[in-house]
Amino acid sequence: MALIVQKYGGTSVGDPERIKKVASRVARFRAEGHRVVVVVSAMSGETNRLIALASQISSKPSPRELDVVLATGEQVTIGLLCMAMNELGVKAKSYTGSQVRILTDSAHTKARILSIDETPIRTDLQEGSVVVVAGFQGVDELGNITTLGRGGSDTTGVALAAALGADECQIYTDVEGVYTTDPRIVSEARKLDTITFEEMLEMASLGSKVLQIRSVEFAGKYKVKLRVLSSFLEEGEGTLITVEESGGMEQPIISGIAFNRDEAKLTVLGVPDRPGIAYQILGPIAEANIDVDMIIQNVGRDGSTDFSFTIGRADYERAMEALAGVKEHIGARSIAGDTSMAKVSIVGVGMRSHPGVASRMFRTLAEEGINIQMISTSEIKISVVVDEKYLELAVRVLHKAFELENPATRGLTGAG
Structure with missing residues (x-):
């Protein structure tokens, strides 16, 4: 008898x-x-509806009160699912994040889990009940309702599995x-039987929407056995995310290709080439709470440099505002921006032992x-920024070049 989250x-x-089908499963x-x-999670579209509802009341709602509103979506789902299981004769008990006491910090709308009191859950399990917990939410030390950000239900699931030793x-x-x-984008894309936490973490951070990145971090840290499956199929093994690499002759060089359309590039032109200039440019960006991805600096012969970096497209206007004051302060010639960028990345632990991946x-x-x-690289990934209009073409040709398609679509050829 296994304990499964x-x-x-x-x-x-x-x-x-669909709730009834989940209950049956x-x-x-x-x-x-x-x-x-x-x-x-909340029922599909419900979180967006609640955000829209809040925006009709206030253009800048209090994060604390917004969390109070958003947390109701999952509360509806847990109640309905328990009702559906009771109809099937299965004992079930629902818990909100605060009832389980999923303790978080106080960063409303993007809180992080600090601890979980799993005692009541263990008691209910021992009594034969199925326990249904609202994802995406918790409570801080002062008893305020908090939410974990988009995709936070994945993190709730993994955190509970870690706390319970599932x-x-x-x-x-x-x-x-x-x-x-x-x-x-690529109809020949192949489902992976296994992928390492390391690879999945890179895929999630680079644009793959299958799992929230924090849930993968949590699973890797606490060695939680994690599996991704379809709720619309009765059978199937899904994809197992594991610590171990699937070594041997069949170890692929590349496991997958991730991409992100949400890229913007900013370039500060004619920057004096002197120590501390990078901080003077990126300091105000950090103070505006904007994450910087890739950075490149080109030094000219006249003692000046062009400094480019990428950010999320949604942060473009705020970043331009932050740089407006920097331009005069550092004596830059001008600032240029482009919001039509995309990032394409290849990911795979196999590239550690295969030279020439970048050149291919x-x-x-x-x-x-x-x-x-x-260009940006790490031990198991290479990312490039290209014009967004070439994104899908780049994904397709790279998928073929690294022989990632289903073998049935390319005859009997093996790994190169």
Whole structure:
């Protein structure tokens, strides 16, 4: 008999019929003798509806009060799911984040989990109940309701699995697992049977929307066995996210291709080339709470430099405002910006032992006439910034160049 934590996303509980199907799935696991804790998101579209509702009252709502409003979405779902399981004759008990006492810091709308009191959950499990917990939310030391940010239900699920010492944390979503890239762009994309935490962390940080990055960090830190499955399929092994690399002759060089359309590039032109100039440019950006991704600096012969960096597109206007005062202060010639950028990344632990991965990537893009504007690398990933209009072409040609497609679509050829 295993202890399993299952998390169901908004599309999985999008309407009463889907909630009933989730209840039936959980009932089958319970009938097999497993102890089950279920974490659910708000019904599909509900969080957006609540945000829109708040915006009709205030253009800048108090983060504390916004959390109070947003947390109601998951509260509806846990009640409905318990009702559905009771109808099937399964004992079930619902908990909000504050009732479980998922203790967080006080950073409203983006709180981080500090601890979980799992005692009441263990008591209910021992009494034969299925426990249903509201994802995405917690409570701070003062008793204020907090929320964990977009995708926070994934983090709730993994954190509960870690606190309970669960045998497995299953993330049910609207896809069958983790794919080599988005199947909507590359129809030949292949579902991965396994992927390492390290690779999944890079994929999540680089634009893959399958799992929230904080949930992957949590799972890796606490060695939680994590599996991504589809809530719309009755069977399937999904994708197991694991600590171990799948070594041997079949170890692929690249596991997947991630991308992000939400990129903007800023360039401060004609900057004096002197110590501390990077801080003078990026300090105000950090003070504006804007995350910087890639950075590149080109030094000219006249003692000046052009300093470029990328940020999220939503932060573009604020970043330009922050740089307006910097321009005069440091004596820069001008500031240029471009919001039509995209980032494409290849990820794989296999590239550690395979030289020439970068050259293959760059050659493949060059052959398609795709200009690389910025490059960033780590031990297991290479990212490039390109014009957004070339994004889908870049993903397709790289997917083919690194032989990531389903073998059935390319005959019997193996890894290169």
